[in-house]
Amino acid sequence: xxxxxxxxxxxxxxxxxxxxxxxxxxxxxxxxxxxxxxxxxxxxxxxxxxxxxxxxxxxxxxxxxxxxxxxxxxxxxxxxxxxxxxxxxxxxxxxxxxxxxxxxxxxxxxxxxxxx
Amino acid sequence: xxxxxxxxxxxxxxxxxxxxxxxxxxxxxxxxxxxxxxxxxxxxxxxxxxxxxxxxxxxxxxxxxxxxxxxxxxxxxxxxxxxxxxxxxxxxxxxxxxxxxxxxxxxxxxxxxx
Numbered sequence: 001x002x003x004x005x006x007x008x009x010x011x012x013x014x015x016x017x018x019x020x021x022x023x024x025x026x027x028x029x030x031x032x033x034x035x036x037x038x039x040x041x042x043x044x045x046x047x048x049x050x051x052x053x054x055x056x057x058x059x060x061x062x063x064x065x066x067x068x069x070x071x072x073x074x075x076x077x078x079x080x081x082x083x084x085x086x087x088x089x090x091x092x093x094x095x096x097x098x099x100x101x102x103x104x105x106x107x108x109x110x111x112x113x114x115x116x
Numbered sequence: 117x118x119x120x121x122x123x124x125x126x127x128x129x130x131x132x133x134x135x136x137x138x139x140x141x142x143x144x145x146x147x148x149x150x151x152x153x154x155x156x157x158x159x160x161x162x163x164x165x166x167x168x169x170x171x172x173x174x175x176x177x178x179x180x181x182x183x184x185x186x187x188x189x190x191x192x193x194x195x196x197x198x199x200x201x202x203x204x205x206x207x208x209x210x211x212x213x214x215x216x217x218x219x220x221x222x223x224x225x226x227x228x229x230x
Contacts, residue, residue: 032215043205044160044220051215060117093159103148103209103216107159 002098003027006108013084014116021079021111023094029074030096034105035067038091050077050094084115118143118210122221130229135193137224139206142187148209148216149189151180153202154223160205164191196228 003026013019023033031052036044048069049057056069068080081088093110097103119142129135141149147168152160166173166180166189173180179192193200206221 034217043223046217046219049215049217091157097216104162104165105150105218109159110157112157 001104002030002096002106004094004096004106004108006092006094006111008111009109010112010114012114012116015085016083018080018082019084019113021081021092021094021113023077023079023096023108025075025096028096028098030077030098031074032097033071033077034095034097035069035077035079036093036095038093038110040091044093047079081113084113086115089113089115118146118208118219120206120208120219120221122206122224124224125222126225126227128227128229129196131196131198133196135191135196135200135226135228137191137204137206137226138188139190139208139221140186140188141208141219143208143210144184144187146187146208146210149180149182150207150209150218151178151191152205152207154205155202163204193226196226198228198230201226201228 005024007022033050035047038044046059047062050069050071052071058064071077091110094108095105097105122139150165153163154160164178164180166182177194182189204224207218209216
């Protein structure tokens, strides 16, 4: 399977600041990465599909100007939460799919964002 | 859009008993159905999956069944143990804009009572 890392693992910030979360595929080249958000005691909600070298595809209801996604290389995608507010506090998880493994999904360890 | 419903939301069983979690999906084009176990604060872990060309798959105490006609799939855990306690999510993959993406069910919190 694929090894996926995320950085940071947790972050606390003040309201109005921007936070960047990195997702790295450590052992294979990922043309596609996914970003999910998970509120406490809720399911994973797909936010966007990150495509290397092109614009991300956002799910309905996700503000693309607020959640900026950059997939500049085959091993790195970043999610920037701009002007974060307390309601953005959540667990953000990235994943990659390995087409050679029938589209099996491999998750990063997640980033816990707390906005004060 | 694709929707995945999952039931029950919570499930308590005695150690050694079986647990069954059910999901339904809406997009008949879905062709891959993974099940994940998630412990608090951790990433989801794939525990079993099934593809649309198979009706049943088993891996030790865990089995998954798929009814494509009814668009149902279920997770069966036999001989449950306390360490099976976690939140379980089903998911369905759909093809969207050139790549597959995953829609998750709402989750089932399983408690195995010793």
